[in-house]
Amino acid sequence: MITGISFSYAENSLQTRGLYLLQDIAGINTVSDMRQFDMPICNSNKSDGVVPESVEEFVKTLAESDILVFAISEATSHYSAGFKNAMDWLVVKSKFNARLGTDYAITDKPIFVVTFTPTKKNEANNGGRHFDMTVELLEKLGANVVHTEVIHDAWHTIVPGNYDPVNNLSKEILHFSKAYKPIIKESIEDTGSPGWLDLYNEWDSKWKNK
Numbered sequence: 001m002i003t004g005i006s007f008s009y010a011e012n013s014l015q016t017r018g019l020y021l022l023q024d025i026a027g028i029n030t031v032s033d034m035r036q037f038d039m040p041i042c043n044s045n046k047s048d049g050v051v052p053e054s055v056e057e058f059v060k061t062l063a064e065s066d067i068l069v070f071a072i073s074e075a076t077s078h079y080s081a082g083f084k085n086a087m088d089w090l091v092v093k094s095k096f097n098a099r100l101g102t103d104y105a106i107t108d109k110p111i112f113v114v115t116f117t118p119t120k121k122n123e124a125n126n127g128g129r130h131f132d133m134t135v136e137l138l139e140k141l142g143a144n145v146v147h148t149e150v151i152h153d154a155w156h157t158i159v160p161g162n163y164d165p166v167n168n169l170s171k172e173i174l175h176f177s178k179a180y181k182p183i184i185k186e187s188i189e190d191t192g193s194p195g196w197l198d199l200y201n202e203w204d205s206k207w208k209n210k
Contacts, residue, residue, distance in 0.1 A: 003065035006033035015071035018116035042088035062105035107142030
């Protein structure tokens with residue numbers, strides 16, 4: 001199962017439309033975006049693993065996928081807020097790094113990262129300046145980032161029926177998927193966050209009793 005996920009909340013998202021175009025030729029089974037999951041801004045600081053149902057659906061989608069294609073837009077030379085918010089929820093679900101890099105829904109998953117951008121290709125690498133930070137974050141959560149790619153001039157090129165801009169990425173995905181054997185993860189005992197929850201509750205109670 002190859003799943004494309006756009007981390008955009010826009011109704012007419014360039015990232016989502018780019019993935020739909022890629023889906024036609026790269027063997028991607030399903031494409032989702034942040035509007036479908038409708039996750040709230042990460043608002044939990046409690047290491048109990050409790051998350052909203054929308055986050056559970058997002059985690060389920062990741063867990064059921066063998067290969068992931070993440071479309072992440074660049075925002076002020078950084079990855080988009082939608083992507084960071086989604087990753088923050090993965091950490092909350094994992095009880096705040098109880099087993100850092102071992103039990104997230106993207107742990108051991110091969111991930112292709114793409115940015116569709118209307119900017120022209122130049123020396124500043126507009127559109128892909130977030131890649132170093134993105135790869136670092138994903139690898140910290142145990143993911144295997146296979147390939148990153150920026151597709152420029154997208155307002156002109158990412159249009160129905162024009163597959164030229166996504167041909168290279170499609171070939172990368174198809175080549176990898178043909179040889180890839182999904183990793184069967186062993187179940188990990190849920191040890192929680194030793195001491196964290198007790199310390200949190202103790203701290204929180206001081207404010208509640210104030």
